[in-house]
Amino acid sequence: YNVDGGAILFDDIDIRDIRLDSLRKQVGIVLQDSVLFTGTIRDNIVFGKPEASDDEVINAAKQANIHDFIMNLEKGYETEISDENNIFSVGQKQLLSIARTIITNPSLLILDEATSNVDTVTESRIQKAMDNVISGRTSFVIAHRLKTILDADHIVVLHQGEVIEQGNHDELMKAEG
Template sequence: QQVREATYKGQVYSGLLFPLMQGMSLLNTAIVIFFGGWLALNGDLERSVALGLVVTFVQYSQQYYQPLMQISSGYSMIQLAITGARRINEMFDEPDEVKPKDGIKVKGIKEAVALNHVDFGYDSQELVLKDVSITVNKGEMVALVGPTGSGKTTIMNLLNRFYDVNGGSVTFDGIDIRELDLDLLRSQVGIVLQESVLFSGTIRENIAFGKPEATEAEVIAAAKQANIHEFVMTLEKGYDTEITEENNLFSTGQKQLMSIARTILTNPELLILDEATSNVDTVTEAKIQRAMDEAIKGRTS
């Protein structure tokens, strides 16, 4: 309702502004012609001089209103630009992530990842997780099952420290992740999301996104593990095929397999799969499951 009212008001104002300015421009021209004509007929100046002045001033009055009319015709676009700028400034004004100054640099998971009596809510008044404890030993796979809104994705966000817990702790080998070096922590966590994300660029660049220095052999090995290599080789340019918004050759399942290849290449210690097969058909799901089995081997997931 608020959006409808605001849009209606904006459209009315921007719709009125241009004809209003045009009307004022015509009124202004009429006044100049009227008084110029009156001066030419009844003034002290010679008629030829007076007529020349009238013509000059008519042109002046029209030129004067020209830029004003151009601004008024783009008024709604100006308003949108101001709104966009305001939103960008709001984003820049957000506080930065709190990073520990001398975070503990831990490489790899030697024992277990654990949630210890975790309480968390996006709103401090309403908790999503209450006294949740989960322990996942190195190399073990644990599945979280529950209805929509029960907090499965929330746990993924806490393991990456996208949010901090309200109570309890999340630990890697017994060390609270709030004490770990944030960049190093995230470099050891691989995520395959429900919605696959492809960036503009080549297929090779997409797979190597988390490890730009990866060799051709490493990219191909990851693609083979994810069951996408054969499809890529059927394309005319293979791994050099450009991915753009307009030129999107890939099905949802193929995008998802590329996302899995990208995650495999980064070789994460902890692998998180967030409903990665929920958007695909059963045949593609079987392919993705095989790719998952490869990705999970020996990893904590």
């Protein structure tokens, strides 16, 4: 969407002054509902970086905590998947989506409710993967579960579209809001 008030700066440059394709290469997004494409598991991981090497694919899958599952499949990364042949649980699809984002190495990351559709055991695996992908980059984490954002540098609490509190976890707990 175009900015309709104020400005959004990316490394001190207004995003309206950055070519859209260049901006898109710098932003990674993991959404609440993961999407897998018909093709191999490898195809799904390299979607945003088709020229990725096998080592990059494996490294991304390891960081996303999905490599071991993939290696237990008969054809590993060459396993074909489709809507009819969906071998992944909801959580595993999310981990694959995180691997797809990791491999593109974005400067800015947006995680939109990335753990909302999974059980608590799977949430823990996804949280570890998210910690890997967040490390060393600016990240916007949209979450209803407090556990997802405990270590955030800055938390903005919204209610009906209005900012009602801000701070880190400790500051917000002390404010008793």
